[in-house]
Every structure is written in structure tokens, then in C-alpha cells.
Amino acid sequence: MLRSCTAALRTLRALRGRREGASPAARDPVLARRWFSTEKVIPKDHALPNPSWSKDLRLLFDQFMKKCEDGSWERLPSYKNSKLVKEQLSQAQLFTRGYEDGLGFEYVIFYNDDEKRTVCLFQGGPYLQGVPGFLHGGAIATMIDAAVGMCAAIPGGIVMTANLNINFKRPIPLCSVVVINSQLDKIEGRKLFLSCTVRSADEKILYSEATGLFIKLDPEKSLI
Numbered sequence: 001m002l003r004s005c006t007a008a009l010r011t012l013r014a015l016r017g018r019r020e021g022a023s024p025a026a027r028d029p030v031l032a033r034r035w036f037s038t039e040k041v042i043p044k045d046h047a048l049p050n051p052s053w054s055k056d057l058r059l060l061f062d063q064f065m066k067k068c069e070d071g072s073w074e075r076l077p078s079y080k081n082s083k084l085v086k087e088q089l090s091q092a093q094l095f096t097r098g099y100e101d102g103l104g105f106e107y108v109i110f111y112n113d114d115e116k117r118t119v120c121l122f123q124g125g126p127y128l129q130g131v132p133g134f135l136h137g138g139a140i141a142t143m144i145d146a147a148v149g150m151c152a153a154i155p156g157g158i159v160m161t162a163n164l165n166i167n168f169k170r171p172i173p174l175c176s177v178v179v180i181n182s183q184l185d186k187i188e189g190r191k192l193f194l195s196c197t198v199r200s201a202d203e204k205i206l207y208s209e210a211t212g213l214f215i216k217l218d219p220e221k222s223l224i
């Protein structure tokens, strides 16, 4: 846990060490190219191990990759740049993927189609701090929304969160690994009802529980 936090903070220091006062794009040529260029960005799969991943996260990742071998589970790739956005919004990205490796949301989601459930392995980095040493509730809610939302989006297509109800039962230590188990409980027309639990990697601590209502978008209706 400590090592992954240290790795993330090293990235942070490296970024801070660059020219003071300059904009992020001026400090980072890759970012600058992404912001100002019309060239197509090749999507990178962020749901794969990187050096900021802790031993716990790698271990769980390996266990789930093994489960994928017989086809019962599937790892969902994660792309930093959404393919759904229009050309003028091509700089948009899922905000859970907008951080440098290890500083924010490190996660991978696995899907089981027969059971209509997902397992999200999540390590929250130092930029997600709330009460010192613990994850911010908003960051937990974000991760729950993303994990449960993905569980709804696979059978439901394009869905939006209509309601999310979370019980925060125990604080989650910063940089620790948690497992978010989400399942589709019921579908009624365009409404998908889901629930999830957030537990420690060893499953001994129940950190949070949540239920969510997701609505499949009606193609006949405008969002605005």
C-alpha cells in the first residue's frame, strides 16, 4: 500500500518539478499535443497493471485474469478518450481516467455475463483524499457510479444514473485496494436496478453498500 502511494507521489513530484507557473500543457508536451493537435489519439487501455499498482491489486488482477480463461469472466478494457463524443469534444475523457498513473483512480472491471455482475478492483490514490489518510466520499461515490454504471451499460446500452444511494459504513484508507461487487437486480422497461458492495481486498471489511437506478436513454427524447 505504502509503495503504491510512494510511486504515485514520485510522479506528482516529477510533475511539480517542471517549470513553475506554466500551464499543464506547456509543462507536458504529450498533453500539449493532445490539446492542440487535430491528430487522432490512439486509445490506451488503462485497465492494465502499471507500476503504481500495489501487490494486492496485482494479485487480485491475476486471479481474475485466470477466471477469464474459461470465458466466464471478461476484462473490460478502459479507454481514456471516449469514442462516443463528437469531434469538437475530442479532448473529453472519462474523469476517472484523467489522472497520472497512481494519483487518482486505478481500476479494472471484470464482467460475468451469465450472472450479470461486475467486479471492480480499485485503488484510490493520494489525489482522492478526504479526511486525512482516507478516501473522499465523492471519490468513492464516483467509483461506485462508474462500476455500477458499467454493470448497467453492458446489458442496457447507453444508460444514465437517475438515483444512487450509498451507505458509507467504514472509511477507506487511501491507496488501499477495495473490491466493488455490482449486480443487476431487476429490469423494468428502461429502468435498470442495481446494487453493490465495497469491501476490502480480503473481503473482511464492508466499507460501503449502494443501490442505483439507471435509465436506458430513449432515442426519441433529447437530453436537453
Ligand SMILES: CCCCCCCCCCCCCCCC(=O)SCCNC(=O)CCNC(=O)[C@H](O)C(C)(C)COP(=O)(O)OP(=O)(O)OC[C@H]1O[C@@H](n2cnc3c(N)ncnc32)[C@H](O)[C@@H]1OP(=O)(O)O
Residues within 6 Å of the ligand: 145, 146, 147, 149, 150, 153, 154, 157, 158, 159, 160, 161, 162, 163, 189, 190, 191, 213, 215, 216, 217, 218, 221, 223
Ligand atoms: C455497450 C456499452 C456502452 C457503454 C457506454 C458508456 C460507457 C461509460 C460508462 C461508464 C459509467 C459511467 C457512469 C457515470 C454515469 C453518469 O455519471 S450519468 C450522470 C448523472 N446522471 C444524470 O445527469 C442524469 C440526469 N437525468 C436525466 O437526464 C433524466 O432524468 C434521465 C435519467 C435520462 C431519465 O429521463 P427520461 O429518459 O426522460 O426518463 P423518464 O421518462 O423521466 O423516466 C423513465 C422512468 O424512470 C423513472 N425515473 C426517472 N428518474 C428517476 C429517479 N430519479 N428516481 C426514480 N425513478 C426515476 C420514471 O418515473 C419513469 O418510470 P416509469 O414511468 O417508466 O415507470
